[in-house]
Amino acid sequence: MKISKLKTPLTPFQxxxxxxLALFLLSVFIGEIVRLYRLHDERLAFSQLTEIDELFEELSMSQMFQKYGYDFRDKMGADERLSTGLEREYWIERKIPKFLFFLLILLYPGYSILTRIGDLVSQEKGRRV
Structure with a gap:
């Protein structure tokens, strides 16, 4: 089986x-799969509670949301997470996709700006000589 070689080298855009972009999309898919597994485990633990325990659990969740805010999973202590059955959010769920999206936004435009600045500097040097 022959391996096809690239006829042209990769461009800076590629x-x-x-x-x-491909790494960002891959990390988003993996992060969503990990998040779905985490939520499935939490729902499974929640569904095994009695009705009274479920009511207390919902009340404590709303109190934690008011106390810690939107990202209460990361701000609450390990003991609180253990007692409520919550799991900590994994880094692949949000942090890596955010970082790759940041790179996606900055790399190519930054490269284009730097090449234009380099061209302007080389034109200025050519005029002086």
Missing amino acids: ILFLIP
Whole structure:
């Protein structure tokens, strides 16, 4: 089986935009799968409670949301998380996709700006000589 080789080298657009885009999309899919597994485990633990325990659990969740805010999973202590049956949010769920999206936004435009500045500097040097 022959491996096809690239006829043309990779362009800066492909390296600085398409590769981070592919990594970003891959990390988003993996993060969503991990998040769904985490939520499934939490729902499974929640469904095994009695009705009275479920009511107390919902009340404590609303209190934690008011106390810690939107990202209460990360701000609450390990003991509180253990007692409520919550799991900590994994880094692949949000942090890595945010970082790759940041790279996606900055790399290619940054490269374009730097090449234009380099061209302007080289034109200025050519005029002085």
